[in-house]
Structures are given as structure tokens and as C-alpha cells.
Amino acid sequence: MKIKRRLNQWNNLKTWQPLIIAISLVMVVAILHKAHWELTTETNPLDIWKGKIVTKGDNETNINFPGNAGDSITFKGILVTSPRFEVYNNDSIVLSEYSKDEAIVYDEDLYGKTMLNLSGMRILINGDLSGEFFESEIVTVKAYIIENISYYSENGQNITLNREGWEALPEDIHLASDTDYYFFGTELIILAIGSYYSLNRIQNLKTQLKFAKHLALFEFKRGLKAPRMIVLGSFFTIFIVGIGWLLGDLQNSTSVFAVTSGNDGILRLSYFSFFVVSLAAIAVSVDTIHKERQSNTLNMLLARPINRETIVLGKALGLTMVVGVPAFIAQVLGLYFMTVAGEMPTIGCMITFLLFGQVMIFTMVTFQLCLAISAKNGADVVIYGLGAWLLFSVVWTLLVYAVSFVIGIDVSAQNFENDPEYQAIASRLALLNPGFVYQMAVGLFTHRTISIDFEGVPGWLLLLSLVLWPLICLRIATWLFKREMRG
Amino acid sequence: MASSLLELVEVQKDYRIRSFGRVIRTTKALDKLSLKVEEGQIFGFLGPNGAGKTTTIKCITGILKSDSGSIKIKGENIENNSFENKNKIGFLPEQIGLYGNLNCIETLSFYAGFYDLKAETIEKRSLELLGLLGLGKDAERPVGEFSLGMKKRLALAIALLHEPQILILDEPTSGLDPRGVKALRSVLRDLNTKGLTILLSSHVLSEVQEICTHVGIINNGKLIKQESIQKIREKVRKTAIRLSLRVKNFNKKNEDELIKKNGISIIEKNDLGKHQQIILTLKEKLIPWVTDNLVKNDVQIFSIEPQDTSLEDVFMTETGGENED
Numbered sequence A: 001m002k003i004k005r006r007l008n009q010w011n012n013l014k015t016w017q018p019l020i021i022a023i024s025l026v027m028v029v030a031i032l033h034k035a036h037w038e039l040t041t042e043t044n045p046l047d048i049w050k051g052k053i054v055t056k057g058d059n060e061t062n063i064n065f066p067g068n069a070g071d072s073i074t075f076k077g078i079l080v081t082s083p084r085f086e087v088y089n090n091d092s093i094v095l096s097e098y099s100k101d102e103a104i105v106y107d108e109d110l111y112g113k114t115m116l117n118l119s120g121m122r123i124l125i126n127g128d129l130s131g132e133f134f135e136s137e138i139v140t141v142k143a144y145i146i147e148n149i150s151y152y153s154e155n156g157q158n159i160t161l162n163r164e165g166w167e168a169l170p171e172d173i174h175l176a177s178d179t180d181y182y183f184f185g186t187e188l189i190i191l192a193i194g195s196y197y198s199l200n201r202i203q204n205l206k207t208q209l210k211f212a213k214h215l216a217l218f219e220f221k222r223g224l225k226a227p228r229m230i231v232l233g234s235f236f237t238i239f240i241v242g243i244g245w246l247l248g249d250l251q252n253s254t255s256v257f258a259v260t261s262g263n264d265g266i267l268r269l270s271y272f273s274f275f276v277v278s279l280a281a282i283a284v285s286v287d288t289i290h291k292e293r294q295s296n297t298l299n300m301l302l303a304r305p306i307n308r309e310t311i312v313l314g315k316a317l318g319l320t321m322v323v324g325v326p327a328f329i330a331q332v333l334g335l336y337f338m339t340v341a342g343e344m345p346t347i348g349c350m351i352t353f354l355l356f357g358q359v360m361i362f363t364m365v366t367f368q369l370c371l372a373i374s375a376k377n378g379a380d381v382v383i384y385g386l387g388a389w390l391l392f393s394v395v396w397t398l399l400v401y402a403v404s405f406v407i408g409i410d411v412s413a414q415n416f417e418n419d420p421e422y423q424a425i426a427s428r429l430a431l432l433n434p435g436f437v438y439q440m441a442v443g444l445f446t447h448r449t450i451s452i453d454f455e456g457v458p459g460w461l462l463l464l465s466l467v468l469w470p471l472i473c474l475r476i477a478t479w480l481f482k483r484e485m486r487g
Numbered sequence B: 001m002a003s004s005l006l007e008l009v010e011v012q013k014d015y016r017i018r019s020f021g022r023v024i025r026t027t028k029a030l031d032k033l034s035l036k037v038e039e040g041q042i043f044g045f046l047g048p049n050g051a052g053k054t055t056t057i058k059c060i061t062g063i064l065k066s067d068s069g070s071i072k073i074k075g076e077n078i079e080n081n082s083f084e085n086k087n088k089i090g091f092l093p094e095q096i097g098l099y100g101n102l103n104c105i106e107t108l109s110f111y112a113g114f115y116d117l118k119a120e121t122i123e124k125r126s127l128e129l130l131g132l133l134g135l136g137k138d139a140e141r142p143v144g145e146f147s148l149g150m151k152k153r154l155a156l157a158i159a160l161l162h163e164p165q166i167l168i169l170d171e172p173t174s175g176l177d178p179r180g181v182k183a184l185r186s187v188l189r190d191l192n193t194k195g196l197t198i199l200l201s202s203h204v205l206s207e208v209q210e211i212c213t214h215v216g217i218i219n220n221g222k223l224i225k226q227e228s229i230q231k232i233r234e235k236v237r238k239t240a241i242r243l244s245l246r247v248k249n250f251n252k253k254n255e256d257e258l259i260k261k262n263g264i265s266i267i268e269k270n271d272l273g274k275h276q277q278i279i280l281t282l283k284e285k286l287i288p289w290v291t292d293n294l295v296k297n298d299v300q301i302f303s304i305e306p307q308d309t310s311l312e313d314v315f316m317t318e319t320g321g322e323n324e325d
Helices: A004-013 A014-040 A045-051 A177-201 A205-225 A227-252 A262-287 A288-294 A299-300 A307-342 A347-374 A378-393 A396-406 A420-430 A435-445 A460-484 B052-059 B083-084 B105-113 B119-132 B148-160 B177-195 B205-211 B229-240 B252-260 B284-295 B311-319
Strands: A053-055 A060-064 A072-078 A113-120 A122-123 A138-154 A158-167 A173-175 B006-019 B021-037 B042-046 B067-075 B091-092 B168-169 B197-202 B214-219 B222-228 B241-248 B264-271 B276-282 B300-307
Touching: A004 B021, A014 A177, A045 A072, A045 A122, A045 B006, A053 A288, A060 A262, A072 A122, A072 B021, A113 A138, A122 A138, A158 B148, A173 A177, A173 A227, A205 A227, A205 A307, A205 B119, A227 A307, A262 A307, A262 A347, A262 A378, A262 A435, A288 A299, A288 A307, A288 A347, A288 A378, A299 A307, A307 A460, A347 A378, A347 A435, A347 A460, A378 A435, A396 B222, A420 A435, A435 A460, A435 B091, B006 B052, B021 B067, B021 B214, B042 B052, B042 B177, B042 B205, B052 B091, B052 B197, B091 B148, B091 B300, B105 B148, B119 B148, B148 B168, B148 B177, B168 B177, B168 B205, B177 B197, B177 B205, B197 B205, B214 B229, B252 B284, B276 B284, B284 B300
Parallel strands: A060 A158, A122 A158, B021 B222, B042 B197, B042 B214, B091 B168, B168 B197
Antiparallel strands: A053 A060, A072 A138, A113 A122, A138 A158, A138 A173, B006 B021, B006 B067, B214 B222, B241 B276, B241 B300, B264 B276
């Protein structure tokens, strides 16, 4: 009986069956991906590092790792510091000094070598990795246990260090993304095939998309002429252009607010863009469904052969264009003024700043549509919209403090923001804020790979979040709108 | 057997009042409602306020989804292919909502965008309909400047734009002045003559009586009668007719004598100054007895007018005189 019911439920999902199968397969590939790393690499280098045995005699110190000299392990971890700061030279080390953190005695042989900090584990690389790898990148390192003897003095006493340490050659270090991309590529292909077959099963898809375009263009033309958009559009254009110029100027400054590079400038510009553009996105979509319900234009629309899903999609696209087109112009102008006064950011970073900006606007519009559909009256819609904007743009940090406090982080301590635990909480919570997701996604593209770790949040999760936010909001909005139909 | 143009089979619909997503109250709007509208009819959908007329129409037009039962157009369930079936329906809602900043042509173009129509067809049809509905001169005026009557006519043009097979009108004359009502009636008759099937809901009985060929009476979400106007009239006539008499010297004694007679009832008495008006319902064969009796008792009769049997009589009888307002 239960099986029959489940089968019926499955048959009712005929349109979405290929997509569901594809998502299931993607999850299987994701598990295989994870298993691949777990089986072929040591994903907790810090455990190995902490497992070293240090024994001290009268004139002797021994450092041993489980295993024998010559044994090798491929480690997978995050570059905690930038390798360019970890290259030994005569300015950075004091010869014959024993470093407890690195478990090594400094000598001239180390000049030009790099002491990699891989998720807290120290691996000596026989070469200079400056400019080859960067902070926060996820890499794999095939390292060997090497034995050597060195000498140092402590409290006037000469001590022999019989050291076992991990060493690797520069060619044994690879970005994890070299492998990750095969898995991600497979997952994307499966998802694309599933989506294609599911979309093919939607009745009159082409016609409904034509209707969505028709409705979107109508909303766009109407919205652009709306007084509130004229006011908000002018306001955010002036704001973004002004901030752009200021961020450019701050690149030549020595103040505490100094901007370190063009890419740093664009990251900050993305925050300010979100601050004003999200307000505009919420303001234009605040009463879109509610007002139409009040003025009875909605029933006129609902009686046409247009699906409710198409209405929500058309409206969301139209309202995104209403804010997106002026925002795009404002952002381009902001970038121009920033580069005139300061350094040029990378092309990839500029493209993602503009492109993800549109995704962010679409997300905010669909988010507000959910609130506008579920609100019972005009006052509710405005309060919900304003509340959402305040939450995402203004009070989010307070929310992070509150959550951190609840889980036991001392948020009254000095420099608690530098506490890794706090940073991990802040990063993870940031995935729940479309503004921060936008900022972090732009930040991701200041790097050369998506195998980046943002304090516990990997780059792929960030991109997934950027894609899921608008899709989930759109799905909820259509679900709420369809629920109305049930009365 | 050919399928009806529109058929509702045991349609059920409840309204759910929600609080924080939970259903806290349910109100039954349609209770296993079944009805049939055949091609070429002007079907009057009658019922007191709150009977379920608008809910039925919303379910037919796809604005609401019925909980159970089926709605078929030419035998095909409307939910199986709502796109095709919605193309067969033209809908004029009771409350007209139009975008005030658009003019007639822009409004028609906007709504035409949701049908598979070519640009030339849209333009031609728009001008044709605006001319037919007397809006030709106002084609370029913003809709926001329109009177309610003009808006109704424009909404009717929208409903007719894609040449539907059935036109559904929810309280089409509400808010219109008598001239507007008359003009609308004439347009609807013309459209019906050209083969368009019409379903209109109303609680204005005279309107339904005037224009409809068939009528369905709904009360408490149930269809309680569905018949042709002609048949209803005949049935009423067989049981009783209504007579209006203008008389003088009609007193209590005369009244008692009339009431005593089986099959006669006085339903209204009006003092017209010089004369009195008495409205009676009675069996046709009793008319000579009434006149003889009144003359014999020195009542002067100035006129005798048979009144048309009203749909109101049927409506009041069938709905039990209820009004849920």
C-alpha cells in the first residue's frame, strides 16, 4: 500500500523526474568526489603534525613522526598563509635558532626554500613558491619524511636535533581544483542533461517563456517610469559613483581605511552596491502582487492562458531589469571612477562584480516577491520589505555576534573578530545573507581557482549558494502564489 | 452524444482561512455543484449574494482551483490542458482592474500578448472591437480617465480579443447606469446571435429574465435548478398568474371575500390616491369569478393588467427567500 502510494507520488512528478534523477546522480558524484579525496589524500594534515613525538634528552632533542624516513603521504589542505611570506632569506631567519612552531633549526641551507603552512602543518618545500600559490588556496602536496641532524644552543647548552620532518618538491604541489574540476564538470553536465529533459516535459514551455518575456518587458517599461524608481535610481547611481571614486582615491592613502588594491576596492564597492541596490530591488517589488490584487488587475491576468509560475517569473525578471539596468550603468560608472583614481582590478573580478550584481538583484526581487505574496495588506508588505533590507544590510553583524555569543564565543574580548572560530561562524552564516554571498562570490573571483577556503566555506559552496538563493526564492514565491489558487 | 460546451461535475471548493500557514477555518463555497452550458445559450447564473457564483466562475476561469470534481470544456478536463482551454474562454470580471496609464490600444496589446495572435491580427481585432463597443474615439485616451461603463466595455473587448468560444461575465451590469446596461445587453445579444455562448452571473433577476435563454439557480454552493427561461415561465403560468387591478371602493370585506376563495392571494395593495392598486396571484380560470365578485360588491374596476410571471417568484421559492448579505 505504502509502495503504491510512493509510486503514485513519483508518477505525479513526471515533469521533474529527470531533474530529480540528475540531482540524485550529482549527489552520488559528490559522495565519490569526497571519497576520492578521503581515500587518496590525508585531509587532516594538522592531525599528522600534532602526532609528532618530541623527546628531549640532556643534549639531544628527537622529533619523530609515525612512519619511516622516505615514506610519503599526499596531503590535502588549505594554505593558511601566503607562501611568499614563508620563504626563508637572511632577513627572515636568525641562523642556528630553533623554531618550535616549525620544528626546525634555521641554517643557510634553508635560504630560498619555503616552509608551507598547510592547514597548520609545516612542510618544507625545496624551492621558492612566491607567486606560485596563494593564501586560502586548497592544494595537494606529496611530501616525504626526511631525516636530518642539526645543532642549536639553548640556555648556553649545545643541543643536537635529530629531526624527522616533511619535505616536498615544488612540482609535487598542485591545486586541488585540478581534480575538482573533473568532478564539478561531470556534476554540471548531469545537471544540465536532467534540466534539459525536465524542461522538455513542461507543457507549452516555449509559449510560457514568450509570455514571461512579454510580462517582463511590460513590468520593465512600467517600472522605469515609476517615480520611486526615478528617485532611487538617481540616488544609488550618485552613491555608487561617489563610493567608486572614493575607493579609488583610498588606494593612494595611508589611512586606516586604505584600499590595498583594485581587487580590494571592487570587494568594498560590491558591499556598498548591495547596500543601496538591494533597497531599490525591495522598493520596486514591495507591492507588486499586493497592489495588483487590490486594483483587480491580477484577476484579469490570471484569467489569461498564462501559468502562475510564468507570472512570478515574468514579474521577477521585469523588476530585476527595472533595477538591474540602472544598477549596471551605475556600477560601470563606479568602476570607471575607481580605476581613474586607483588601480585597475582584474577583468574577471569586474565581470563577476557586474554579473553577480544582477543575480543579487534577482535574488532580492524574488525574496521580496515571497513576502509580497504572503502579506495580507499593504502595511505588512512595506514592513516585511524594510525588515528584510535592514536585516541583510545593517543588522546582520549583530546577528552574527548574537549567534557567536550563544555558542560560547566571548564576543566582548579584544580582537575577537580574529578568532578562527568566530570567523568560521561568520562565514557560514554569511551564506544565509544574499548580500554577503554576492560579496564573497566577487571575492572568489579575485582568485585564480574556486578551490578556495573562506574560513571554512569552500568556493564551490559559495557558488552553489549564489545559484540556490534566487532559485529557492523563486520556487517559494511560485509555491505561495499557487497556494492562493487553492483558496 | 456530443459533449456540452461547458460542464461542471460535482465541483467542490472550500475556502481556508490560514494563520501562520495553518488552516484555522474552512468555509464551504461549492458543494458538489454540477451544471451544463450548451453551445449557443445565454446562460444566467442566478443566486443570492454568497451563493457561490463568483467562486464557480473563478474555478472555470482558472483563477481558483477546485478541490474535487471536474470542469470540462467540450468534454476535456480544463486542468489537463489549461493553456488550450483558457484560450476558449473570454472573461469579464465583476471588478474591472486595468492599468490606468495605458490607453485602449496599449491595454488590448498587453492582454493580446498572452494569446497566440499575430501583430496584424491584434491591431485589426482591437480596432474592430473598440468600434463595436463604442470606444473607437477614445482609443488613444489613458484608461485612468475612463468612466466605469467605458472600463467595462474595454474589459469586454479584452475578453473578446482572442475570439473565445464561451464568454463568462461576472455581474456584468453592476455599477452601470441604465443606458450602459441597455447597451451591454444589446452587445451581448448581438454576440450570441453570431454564435457566441455566454454565461453570466447576476443577482439582478430582471436582467437575467431579459437576456438569458437558460438559467441555473445556485444557493449555498449547490445548483438547485437549471432550466430554460421558457420552461420556467410555462411552469409558473400553470400554477399561478399575477394580476394587477386598478380599482375604487375596495374595502376589507371585499378583501376577505377574495382571500376566502381557494387559489387566490393578495400579494400587494397600494394606495394610488384616487384609486387603489391590488396585485393578486391566482389560477387563470378564476379571473372571471374575481371580476364578477368585485362588480357585484360595487367595486369599480378601471383596469386589469396581467403581470408577466417573474423569475423572482421562482428564485424566491427555490432559494427560500434567503439572502446572506
